[in-house]
Amino acid sequence: MSFQIDKAFVQTYKSNIEVQFQQMGSRLRPLVRQESQNAEFDFYDRIGPTDAVEILNRHSDTPLVETTHDRRRISLRDYDWADLIDRQDKLKMLADPTSPYTVNAAYALGRKVDATIIDAAFGTAYTGKTGSSTVAFNANQTIGNTYVETGSAAASNLTIGKLRRARFLFDSNEAAMDGEPLYAVVTASQIQSLLKTTEITSSDYNTVKALVNGELNTFMGFNFIRTELLPKSGNIRDCLFFAQQGLCLAVAQDINVDVGPRRDKRNSVQIYVSASFGASRMWEEKVLKVQCDETA
Numbered sequence: 001m002s003f004q005i006d007k008a009f010v011q012t013y014k015s016n017i018e019v020q021f022q023q024m025g026s027r028l029r030p031l032v033r034q035e036s037q038n039a040e041f042d043f044y045d046r047i048g049p050t051d052a053v054e055i056l057n058r059h060s061d062t063p064l065v066e067t068t069h070d071r072r073r074i075s076l077r078d079y080d081w082a083d084l085i086d087r088q089d090k091l092k093m094l095a096d097p098t099s100p101y102t103v104n105a106a107y108a109l110g111r112k113v114d115a116t117i118i119d120a121a122f123g124t125a126y127t128g129k130t131g132s133s134t135v136a137f138n139a140n141q142t143i144g145n146t147y148v149e150t151g152s153a154a155a156s157n158l159t160i161g162k163l164r165r166a167r168f169l170f171d172s173n174e175a176a177m178d179g180e181p182l183y184a185v186v187t188a189s190q191i192q193s194l195l196k197t198t199e200i201t202s203s204d205y206n207t208v209k210a211l212v213n214g215e216l217n218t219f220m221g222f223n224f225i226r227t228e229l230l231p232k233s234g235n236i237r238d239c240l241f242f243a244q245q246g247l248c249l250a251v252a253q254d255i256n257v258d259v260g261p262r263r264d265k266r267n268s269v270q271i272y273v274s275a276s277f278g279a280s281r282m283w284e285e286k287v288l289k290v291q292c293d294e295t296a
Contacts, residue, residue: 025110027227028117029249031183032242033282037076037250041131044248044282045071072280073131074250079112080274081105084265102257105273109255113277114229118185120279121240121247121287122231138284141169145236145291155293157193158186158239163220166241166288173285176221176243184222185240187230189294194219232294239290246286252276 035044048068083101125135146153149161156162166184170176217224222241231238253276261267281287 022107023111023114023227023229024107026113027225028114028185029110031181031223031225031244032117032247032249032279033245035074035248035250037074037252037278039076041073041075042250043071043073043131044280045069046282070127071129071131072248072282073126073128074248074278074280075126075131076250076252076276076278077116078274078276079109080272081108082270082272084262084268084270086266086268101271102259102273105271106255106257109273109275111229112275113249114227116277117247117249117279118229118231118240121242121281122238122289123281125281135281135284137281137287137289141284141287142289143169143291145293145296154296156296157292157294158190158290159193160197160199162290162292163222166222166290167220169288170241170243170286175246175283175285177245181244182222183225183240183242183244184290185225185227185230185242186292187228187237187239187294188226189237190239190292191224191226193292235293235295237292237294239292241288241290243283243286246281246283247279248282249277249279 035042046069048070050065050067053063053065083105085101122137124137127133127135143162143165144153146155147162147165148154148156148159149164163184167182170182176182230240253274255273255275258270258272258274260270262270
């Protein structure tokens with residue numbers, strides 16, 4: 001609870017409360033497949049590709065082509081957030097802190113959505129009739145931090161070569177359906193690495209006009225999304241590249257806010273925010289891990 005709220009007592013300095021800089025909610029949620037879920041577990045069935053059979057003889061038997069069938073399981077996870085504002089503290093403040101506290105809480109839940117999506121992308125997927133079988137992240141879907149197109153392997157941040165390799169893997173696996181968006185989720189470090197690359201900043205290679213403002217939005221068919229929530233081990237950052245249908249977010253309860261007095265806390269105002277959601281990697285071929293050395 002807010003034992004530090006006395007820092008905002010009236011001292012004639014400020015008449016409002018400012019929310020500290022942070023990622024303001026979810027950036028990945030609009031980019032992935034979204035479903036509603038009303039059970040602890042839900043199953044999403046998939047079928048695989050098949051081949052047509054050539055007809056070689058008249059009046060021959062009709063062939064039976066077996067369609068591969070499996071499913072992915074998504075389990076819900078519950079999250080909440082709460083803080084108390086003492087009634088006497090509110091009387092000593094120029095600004096009512098309820099609204100900024102609520103906004104701050106919603107931001108936290110939004111970031112948890114992104115963290116859940118990222119965890120699902122690189123983590124274990126659950127499959128089988130009951131969802132008890134596991135599928136680890138496919139190592140063949142990883143572009144290592146030392147990847148180079150030619151020459152000796154060398155540690156690097158995000159490079160043109162890695163982008164070309166990522167695009168090749170999506171295309172060669174037919175992993176991006178016509179018109180399906182491709183996303184590159186990176187941090188500020190990867191953006192800066194690309195901005196130093198001649199091919200990115202040259203109009204001969206790129207038509208991205210957002211670079212004029214120091215921003216990078218699209219290149220090589222990827223829509224770039226920045227978040228600092230991507231996992232990092234030592235100097236190596238795991239960047240997430242995916243096609244929209246490669247990841248699924250299932251939501252049982254969207255971010256819900258409840259503000260009211262706590263009778264057991266002398267009528268202190270409690271801000272309570274909760275949500276229930278889960279995510280899964282739906283298709284191995286639609287998700288890539290691109291490792292980047294942020295010191296290179």
